[in-house]
Amino acid sequence: MERQEGRxxxxxxxxxxxxxxxxxxxxxxxxxxxxxxxESVSVRRLICHGEIVRIGxxxxxxxxxxxxxxxxxxxxxxxxxxxxx
Numbered sequence: 001m002e003r004q005e006g007r008x009x010x011x012x013x014x015x016x017x018x019x020x021x022x023x024x025x026x027x028x029x030x031x032x033x034x035x036x037x038x039e040s041v042s043v044r045r046l047i048c049h050g051e052i053v054r055i056g057x058x059x060x061x062x063x064x065x066x067x068x069x070x071x072x073x074x075x076x077x078x079x080x081x082x083x084x085x
Contacts (some may be wrong), residue, residue: 008034009066016048016069023065028052030069033077045077 006020016032024030032048054068 006067008032013071015050015053015071017066019064019066019067021064024052024055024067026052026055032069032071045079046074047077048074 004022005019006018006022008016008018010017015036018032023076029049029051032050033040034046034048036046038045048069048071050069050071050073052067053070056066
C-alpha cells in the first residue's frame with residue numbers, strides 16, 4: 001500500500017472524511033493513521049482500516065479530492081513502553 005498524506009476534516013465511529021491530492025477510486029482499501037489531540041498535545045494514535053465509499057472534487061485546484069471512507073476496523077496504537085493495566 002502506497003503512503004499518502006491527507007487532511008481529515010471529519011471522523012465518526014463508522015467513517016472519516018478527508019482531503020488528499022492523490023486520486024482514490026471508490027472501493028479502494030485505505031489505512032488511516034489518526035492522531036487525537038487535546039490542546040495541541042498528542043493524546044492517542046488510532047489506526048483505522050476501511051474503504052473509500054464516496055469521492056468529490058474541489059473546484060479551482062489541479063486535483064484536490066475529498067473522500068469518504070467507511071471504517072471497517074480500528075484500534076489504538078500504544079506508545080513504546082506503555083504497559084497495559
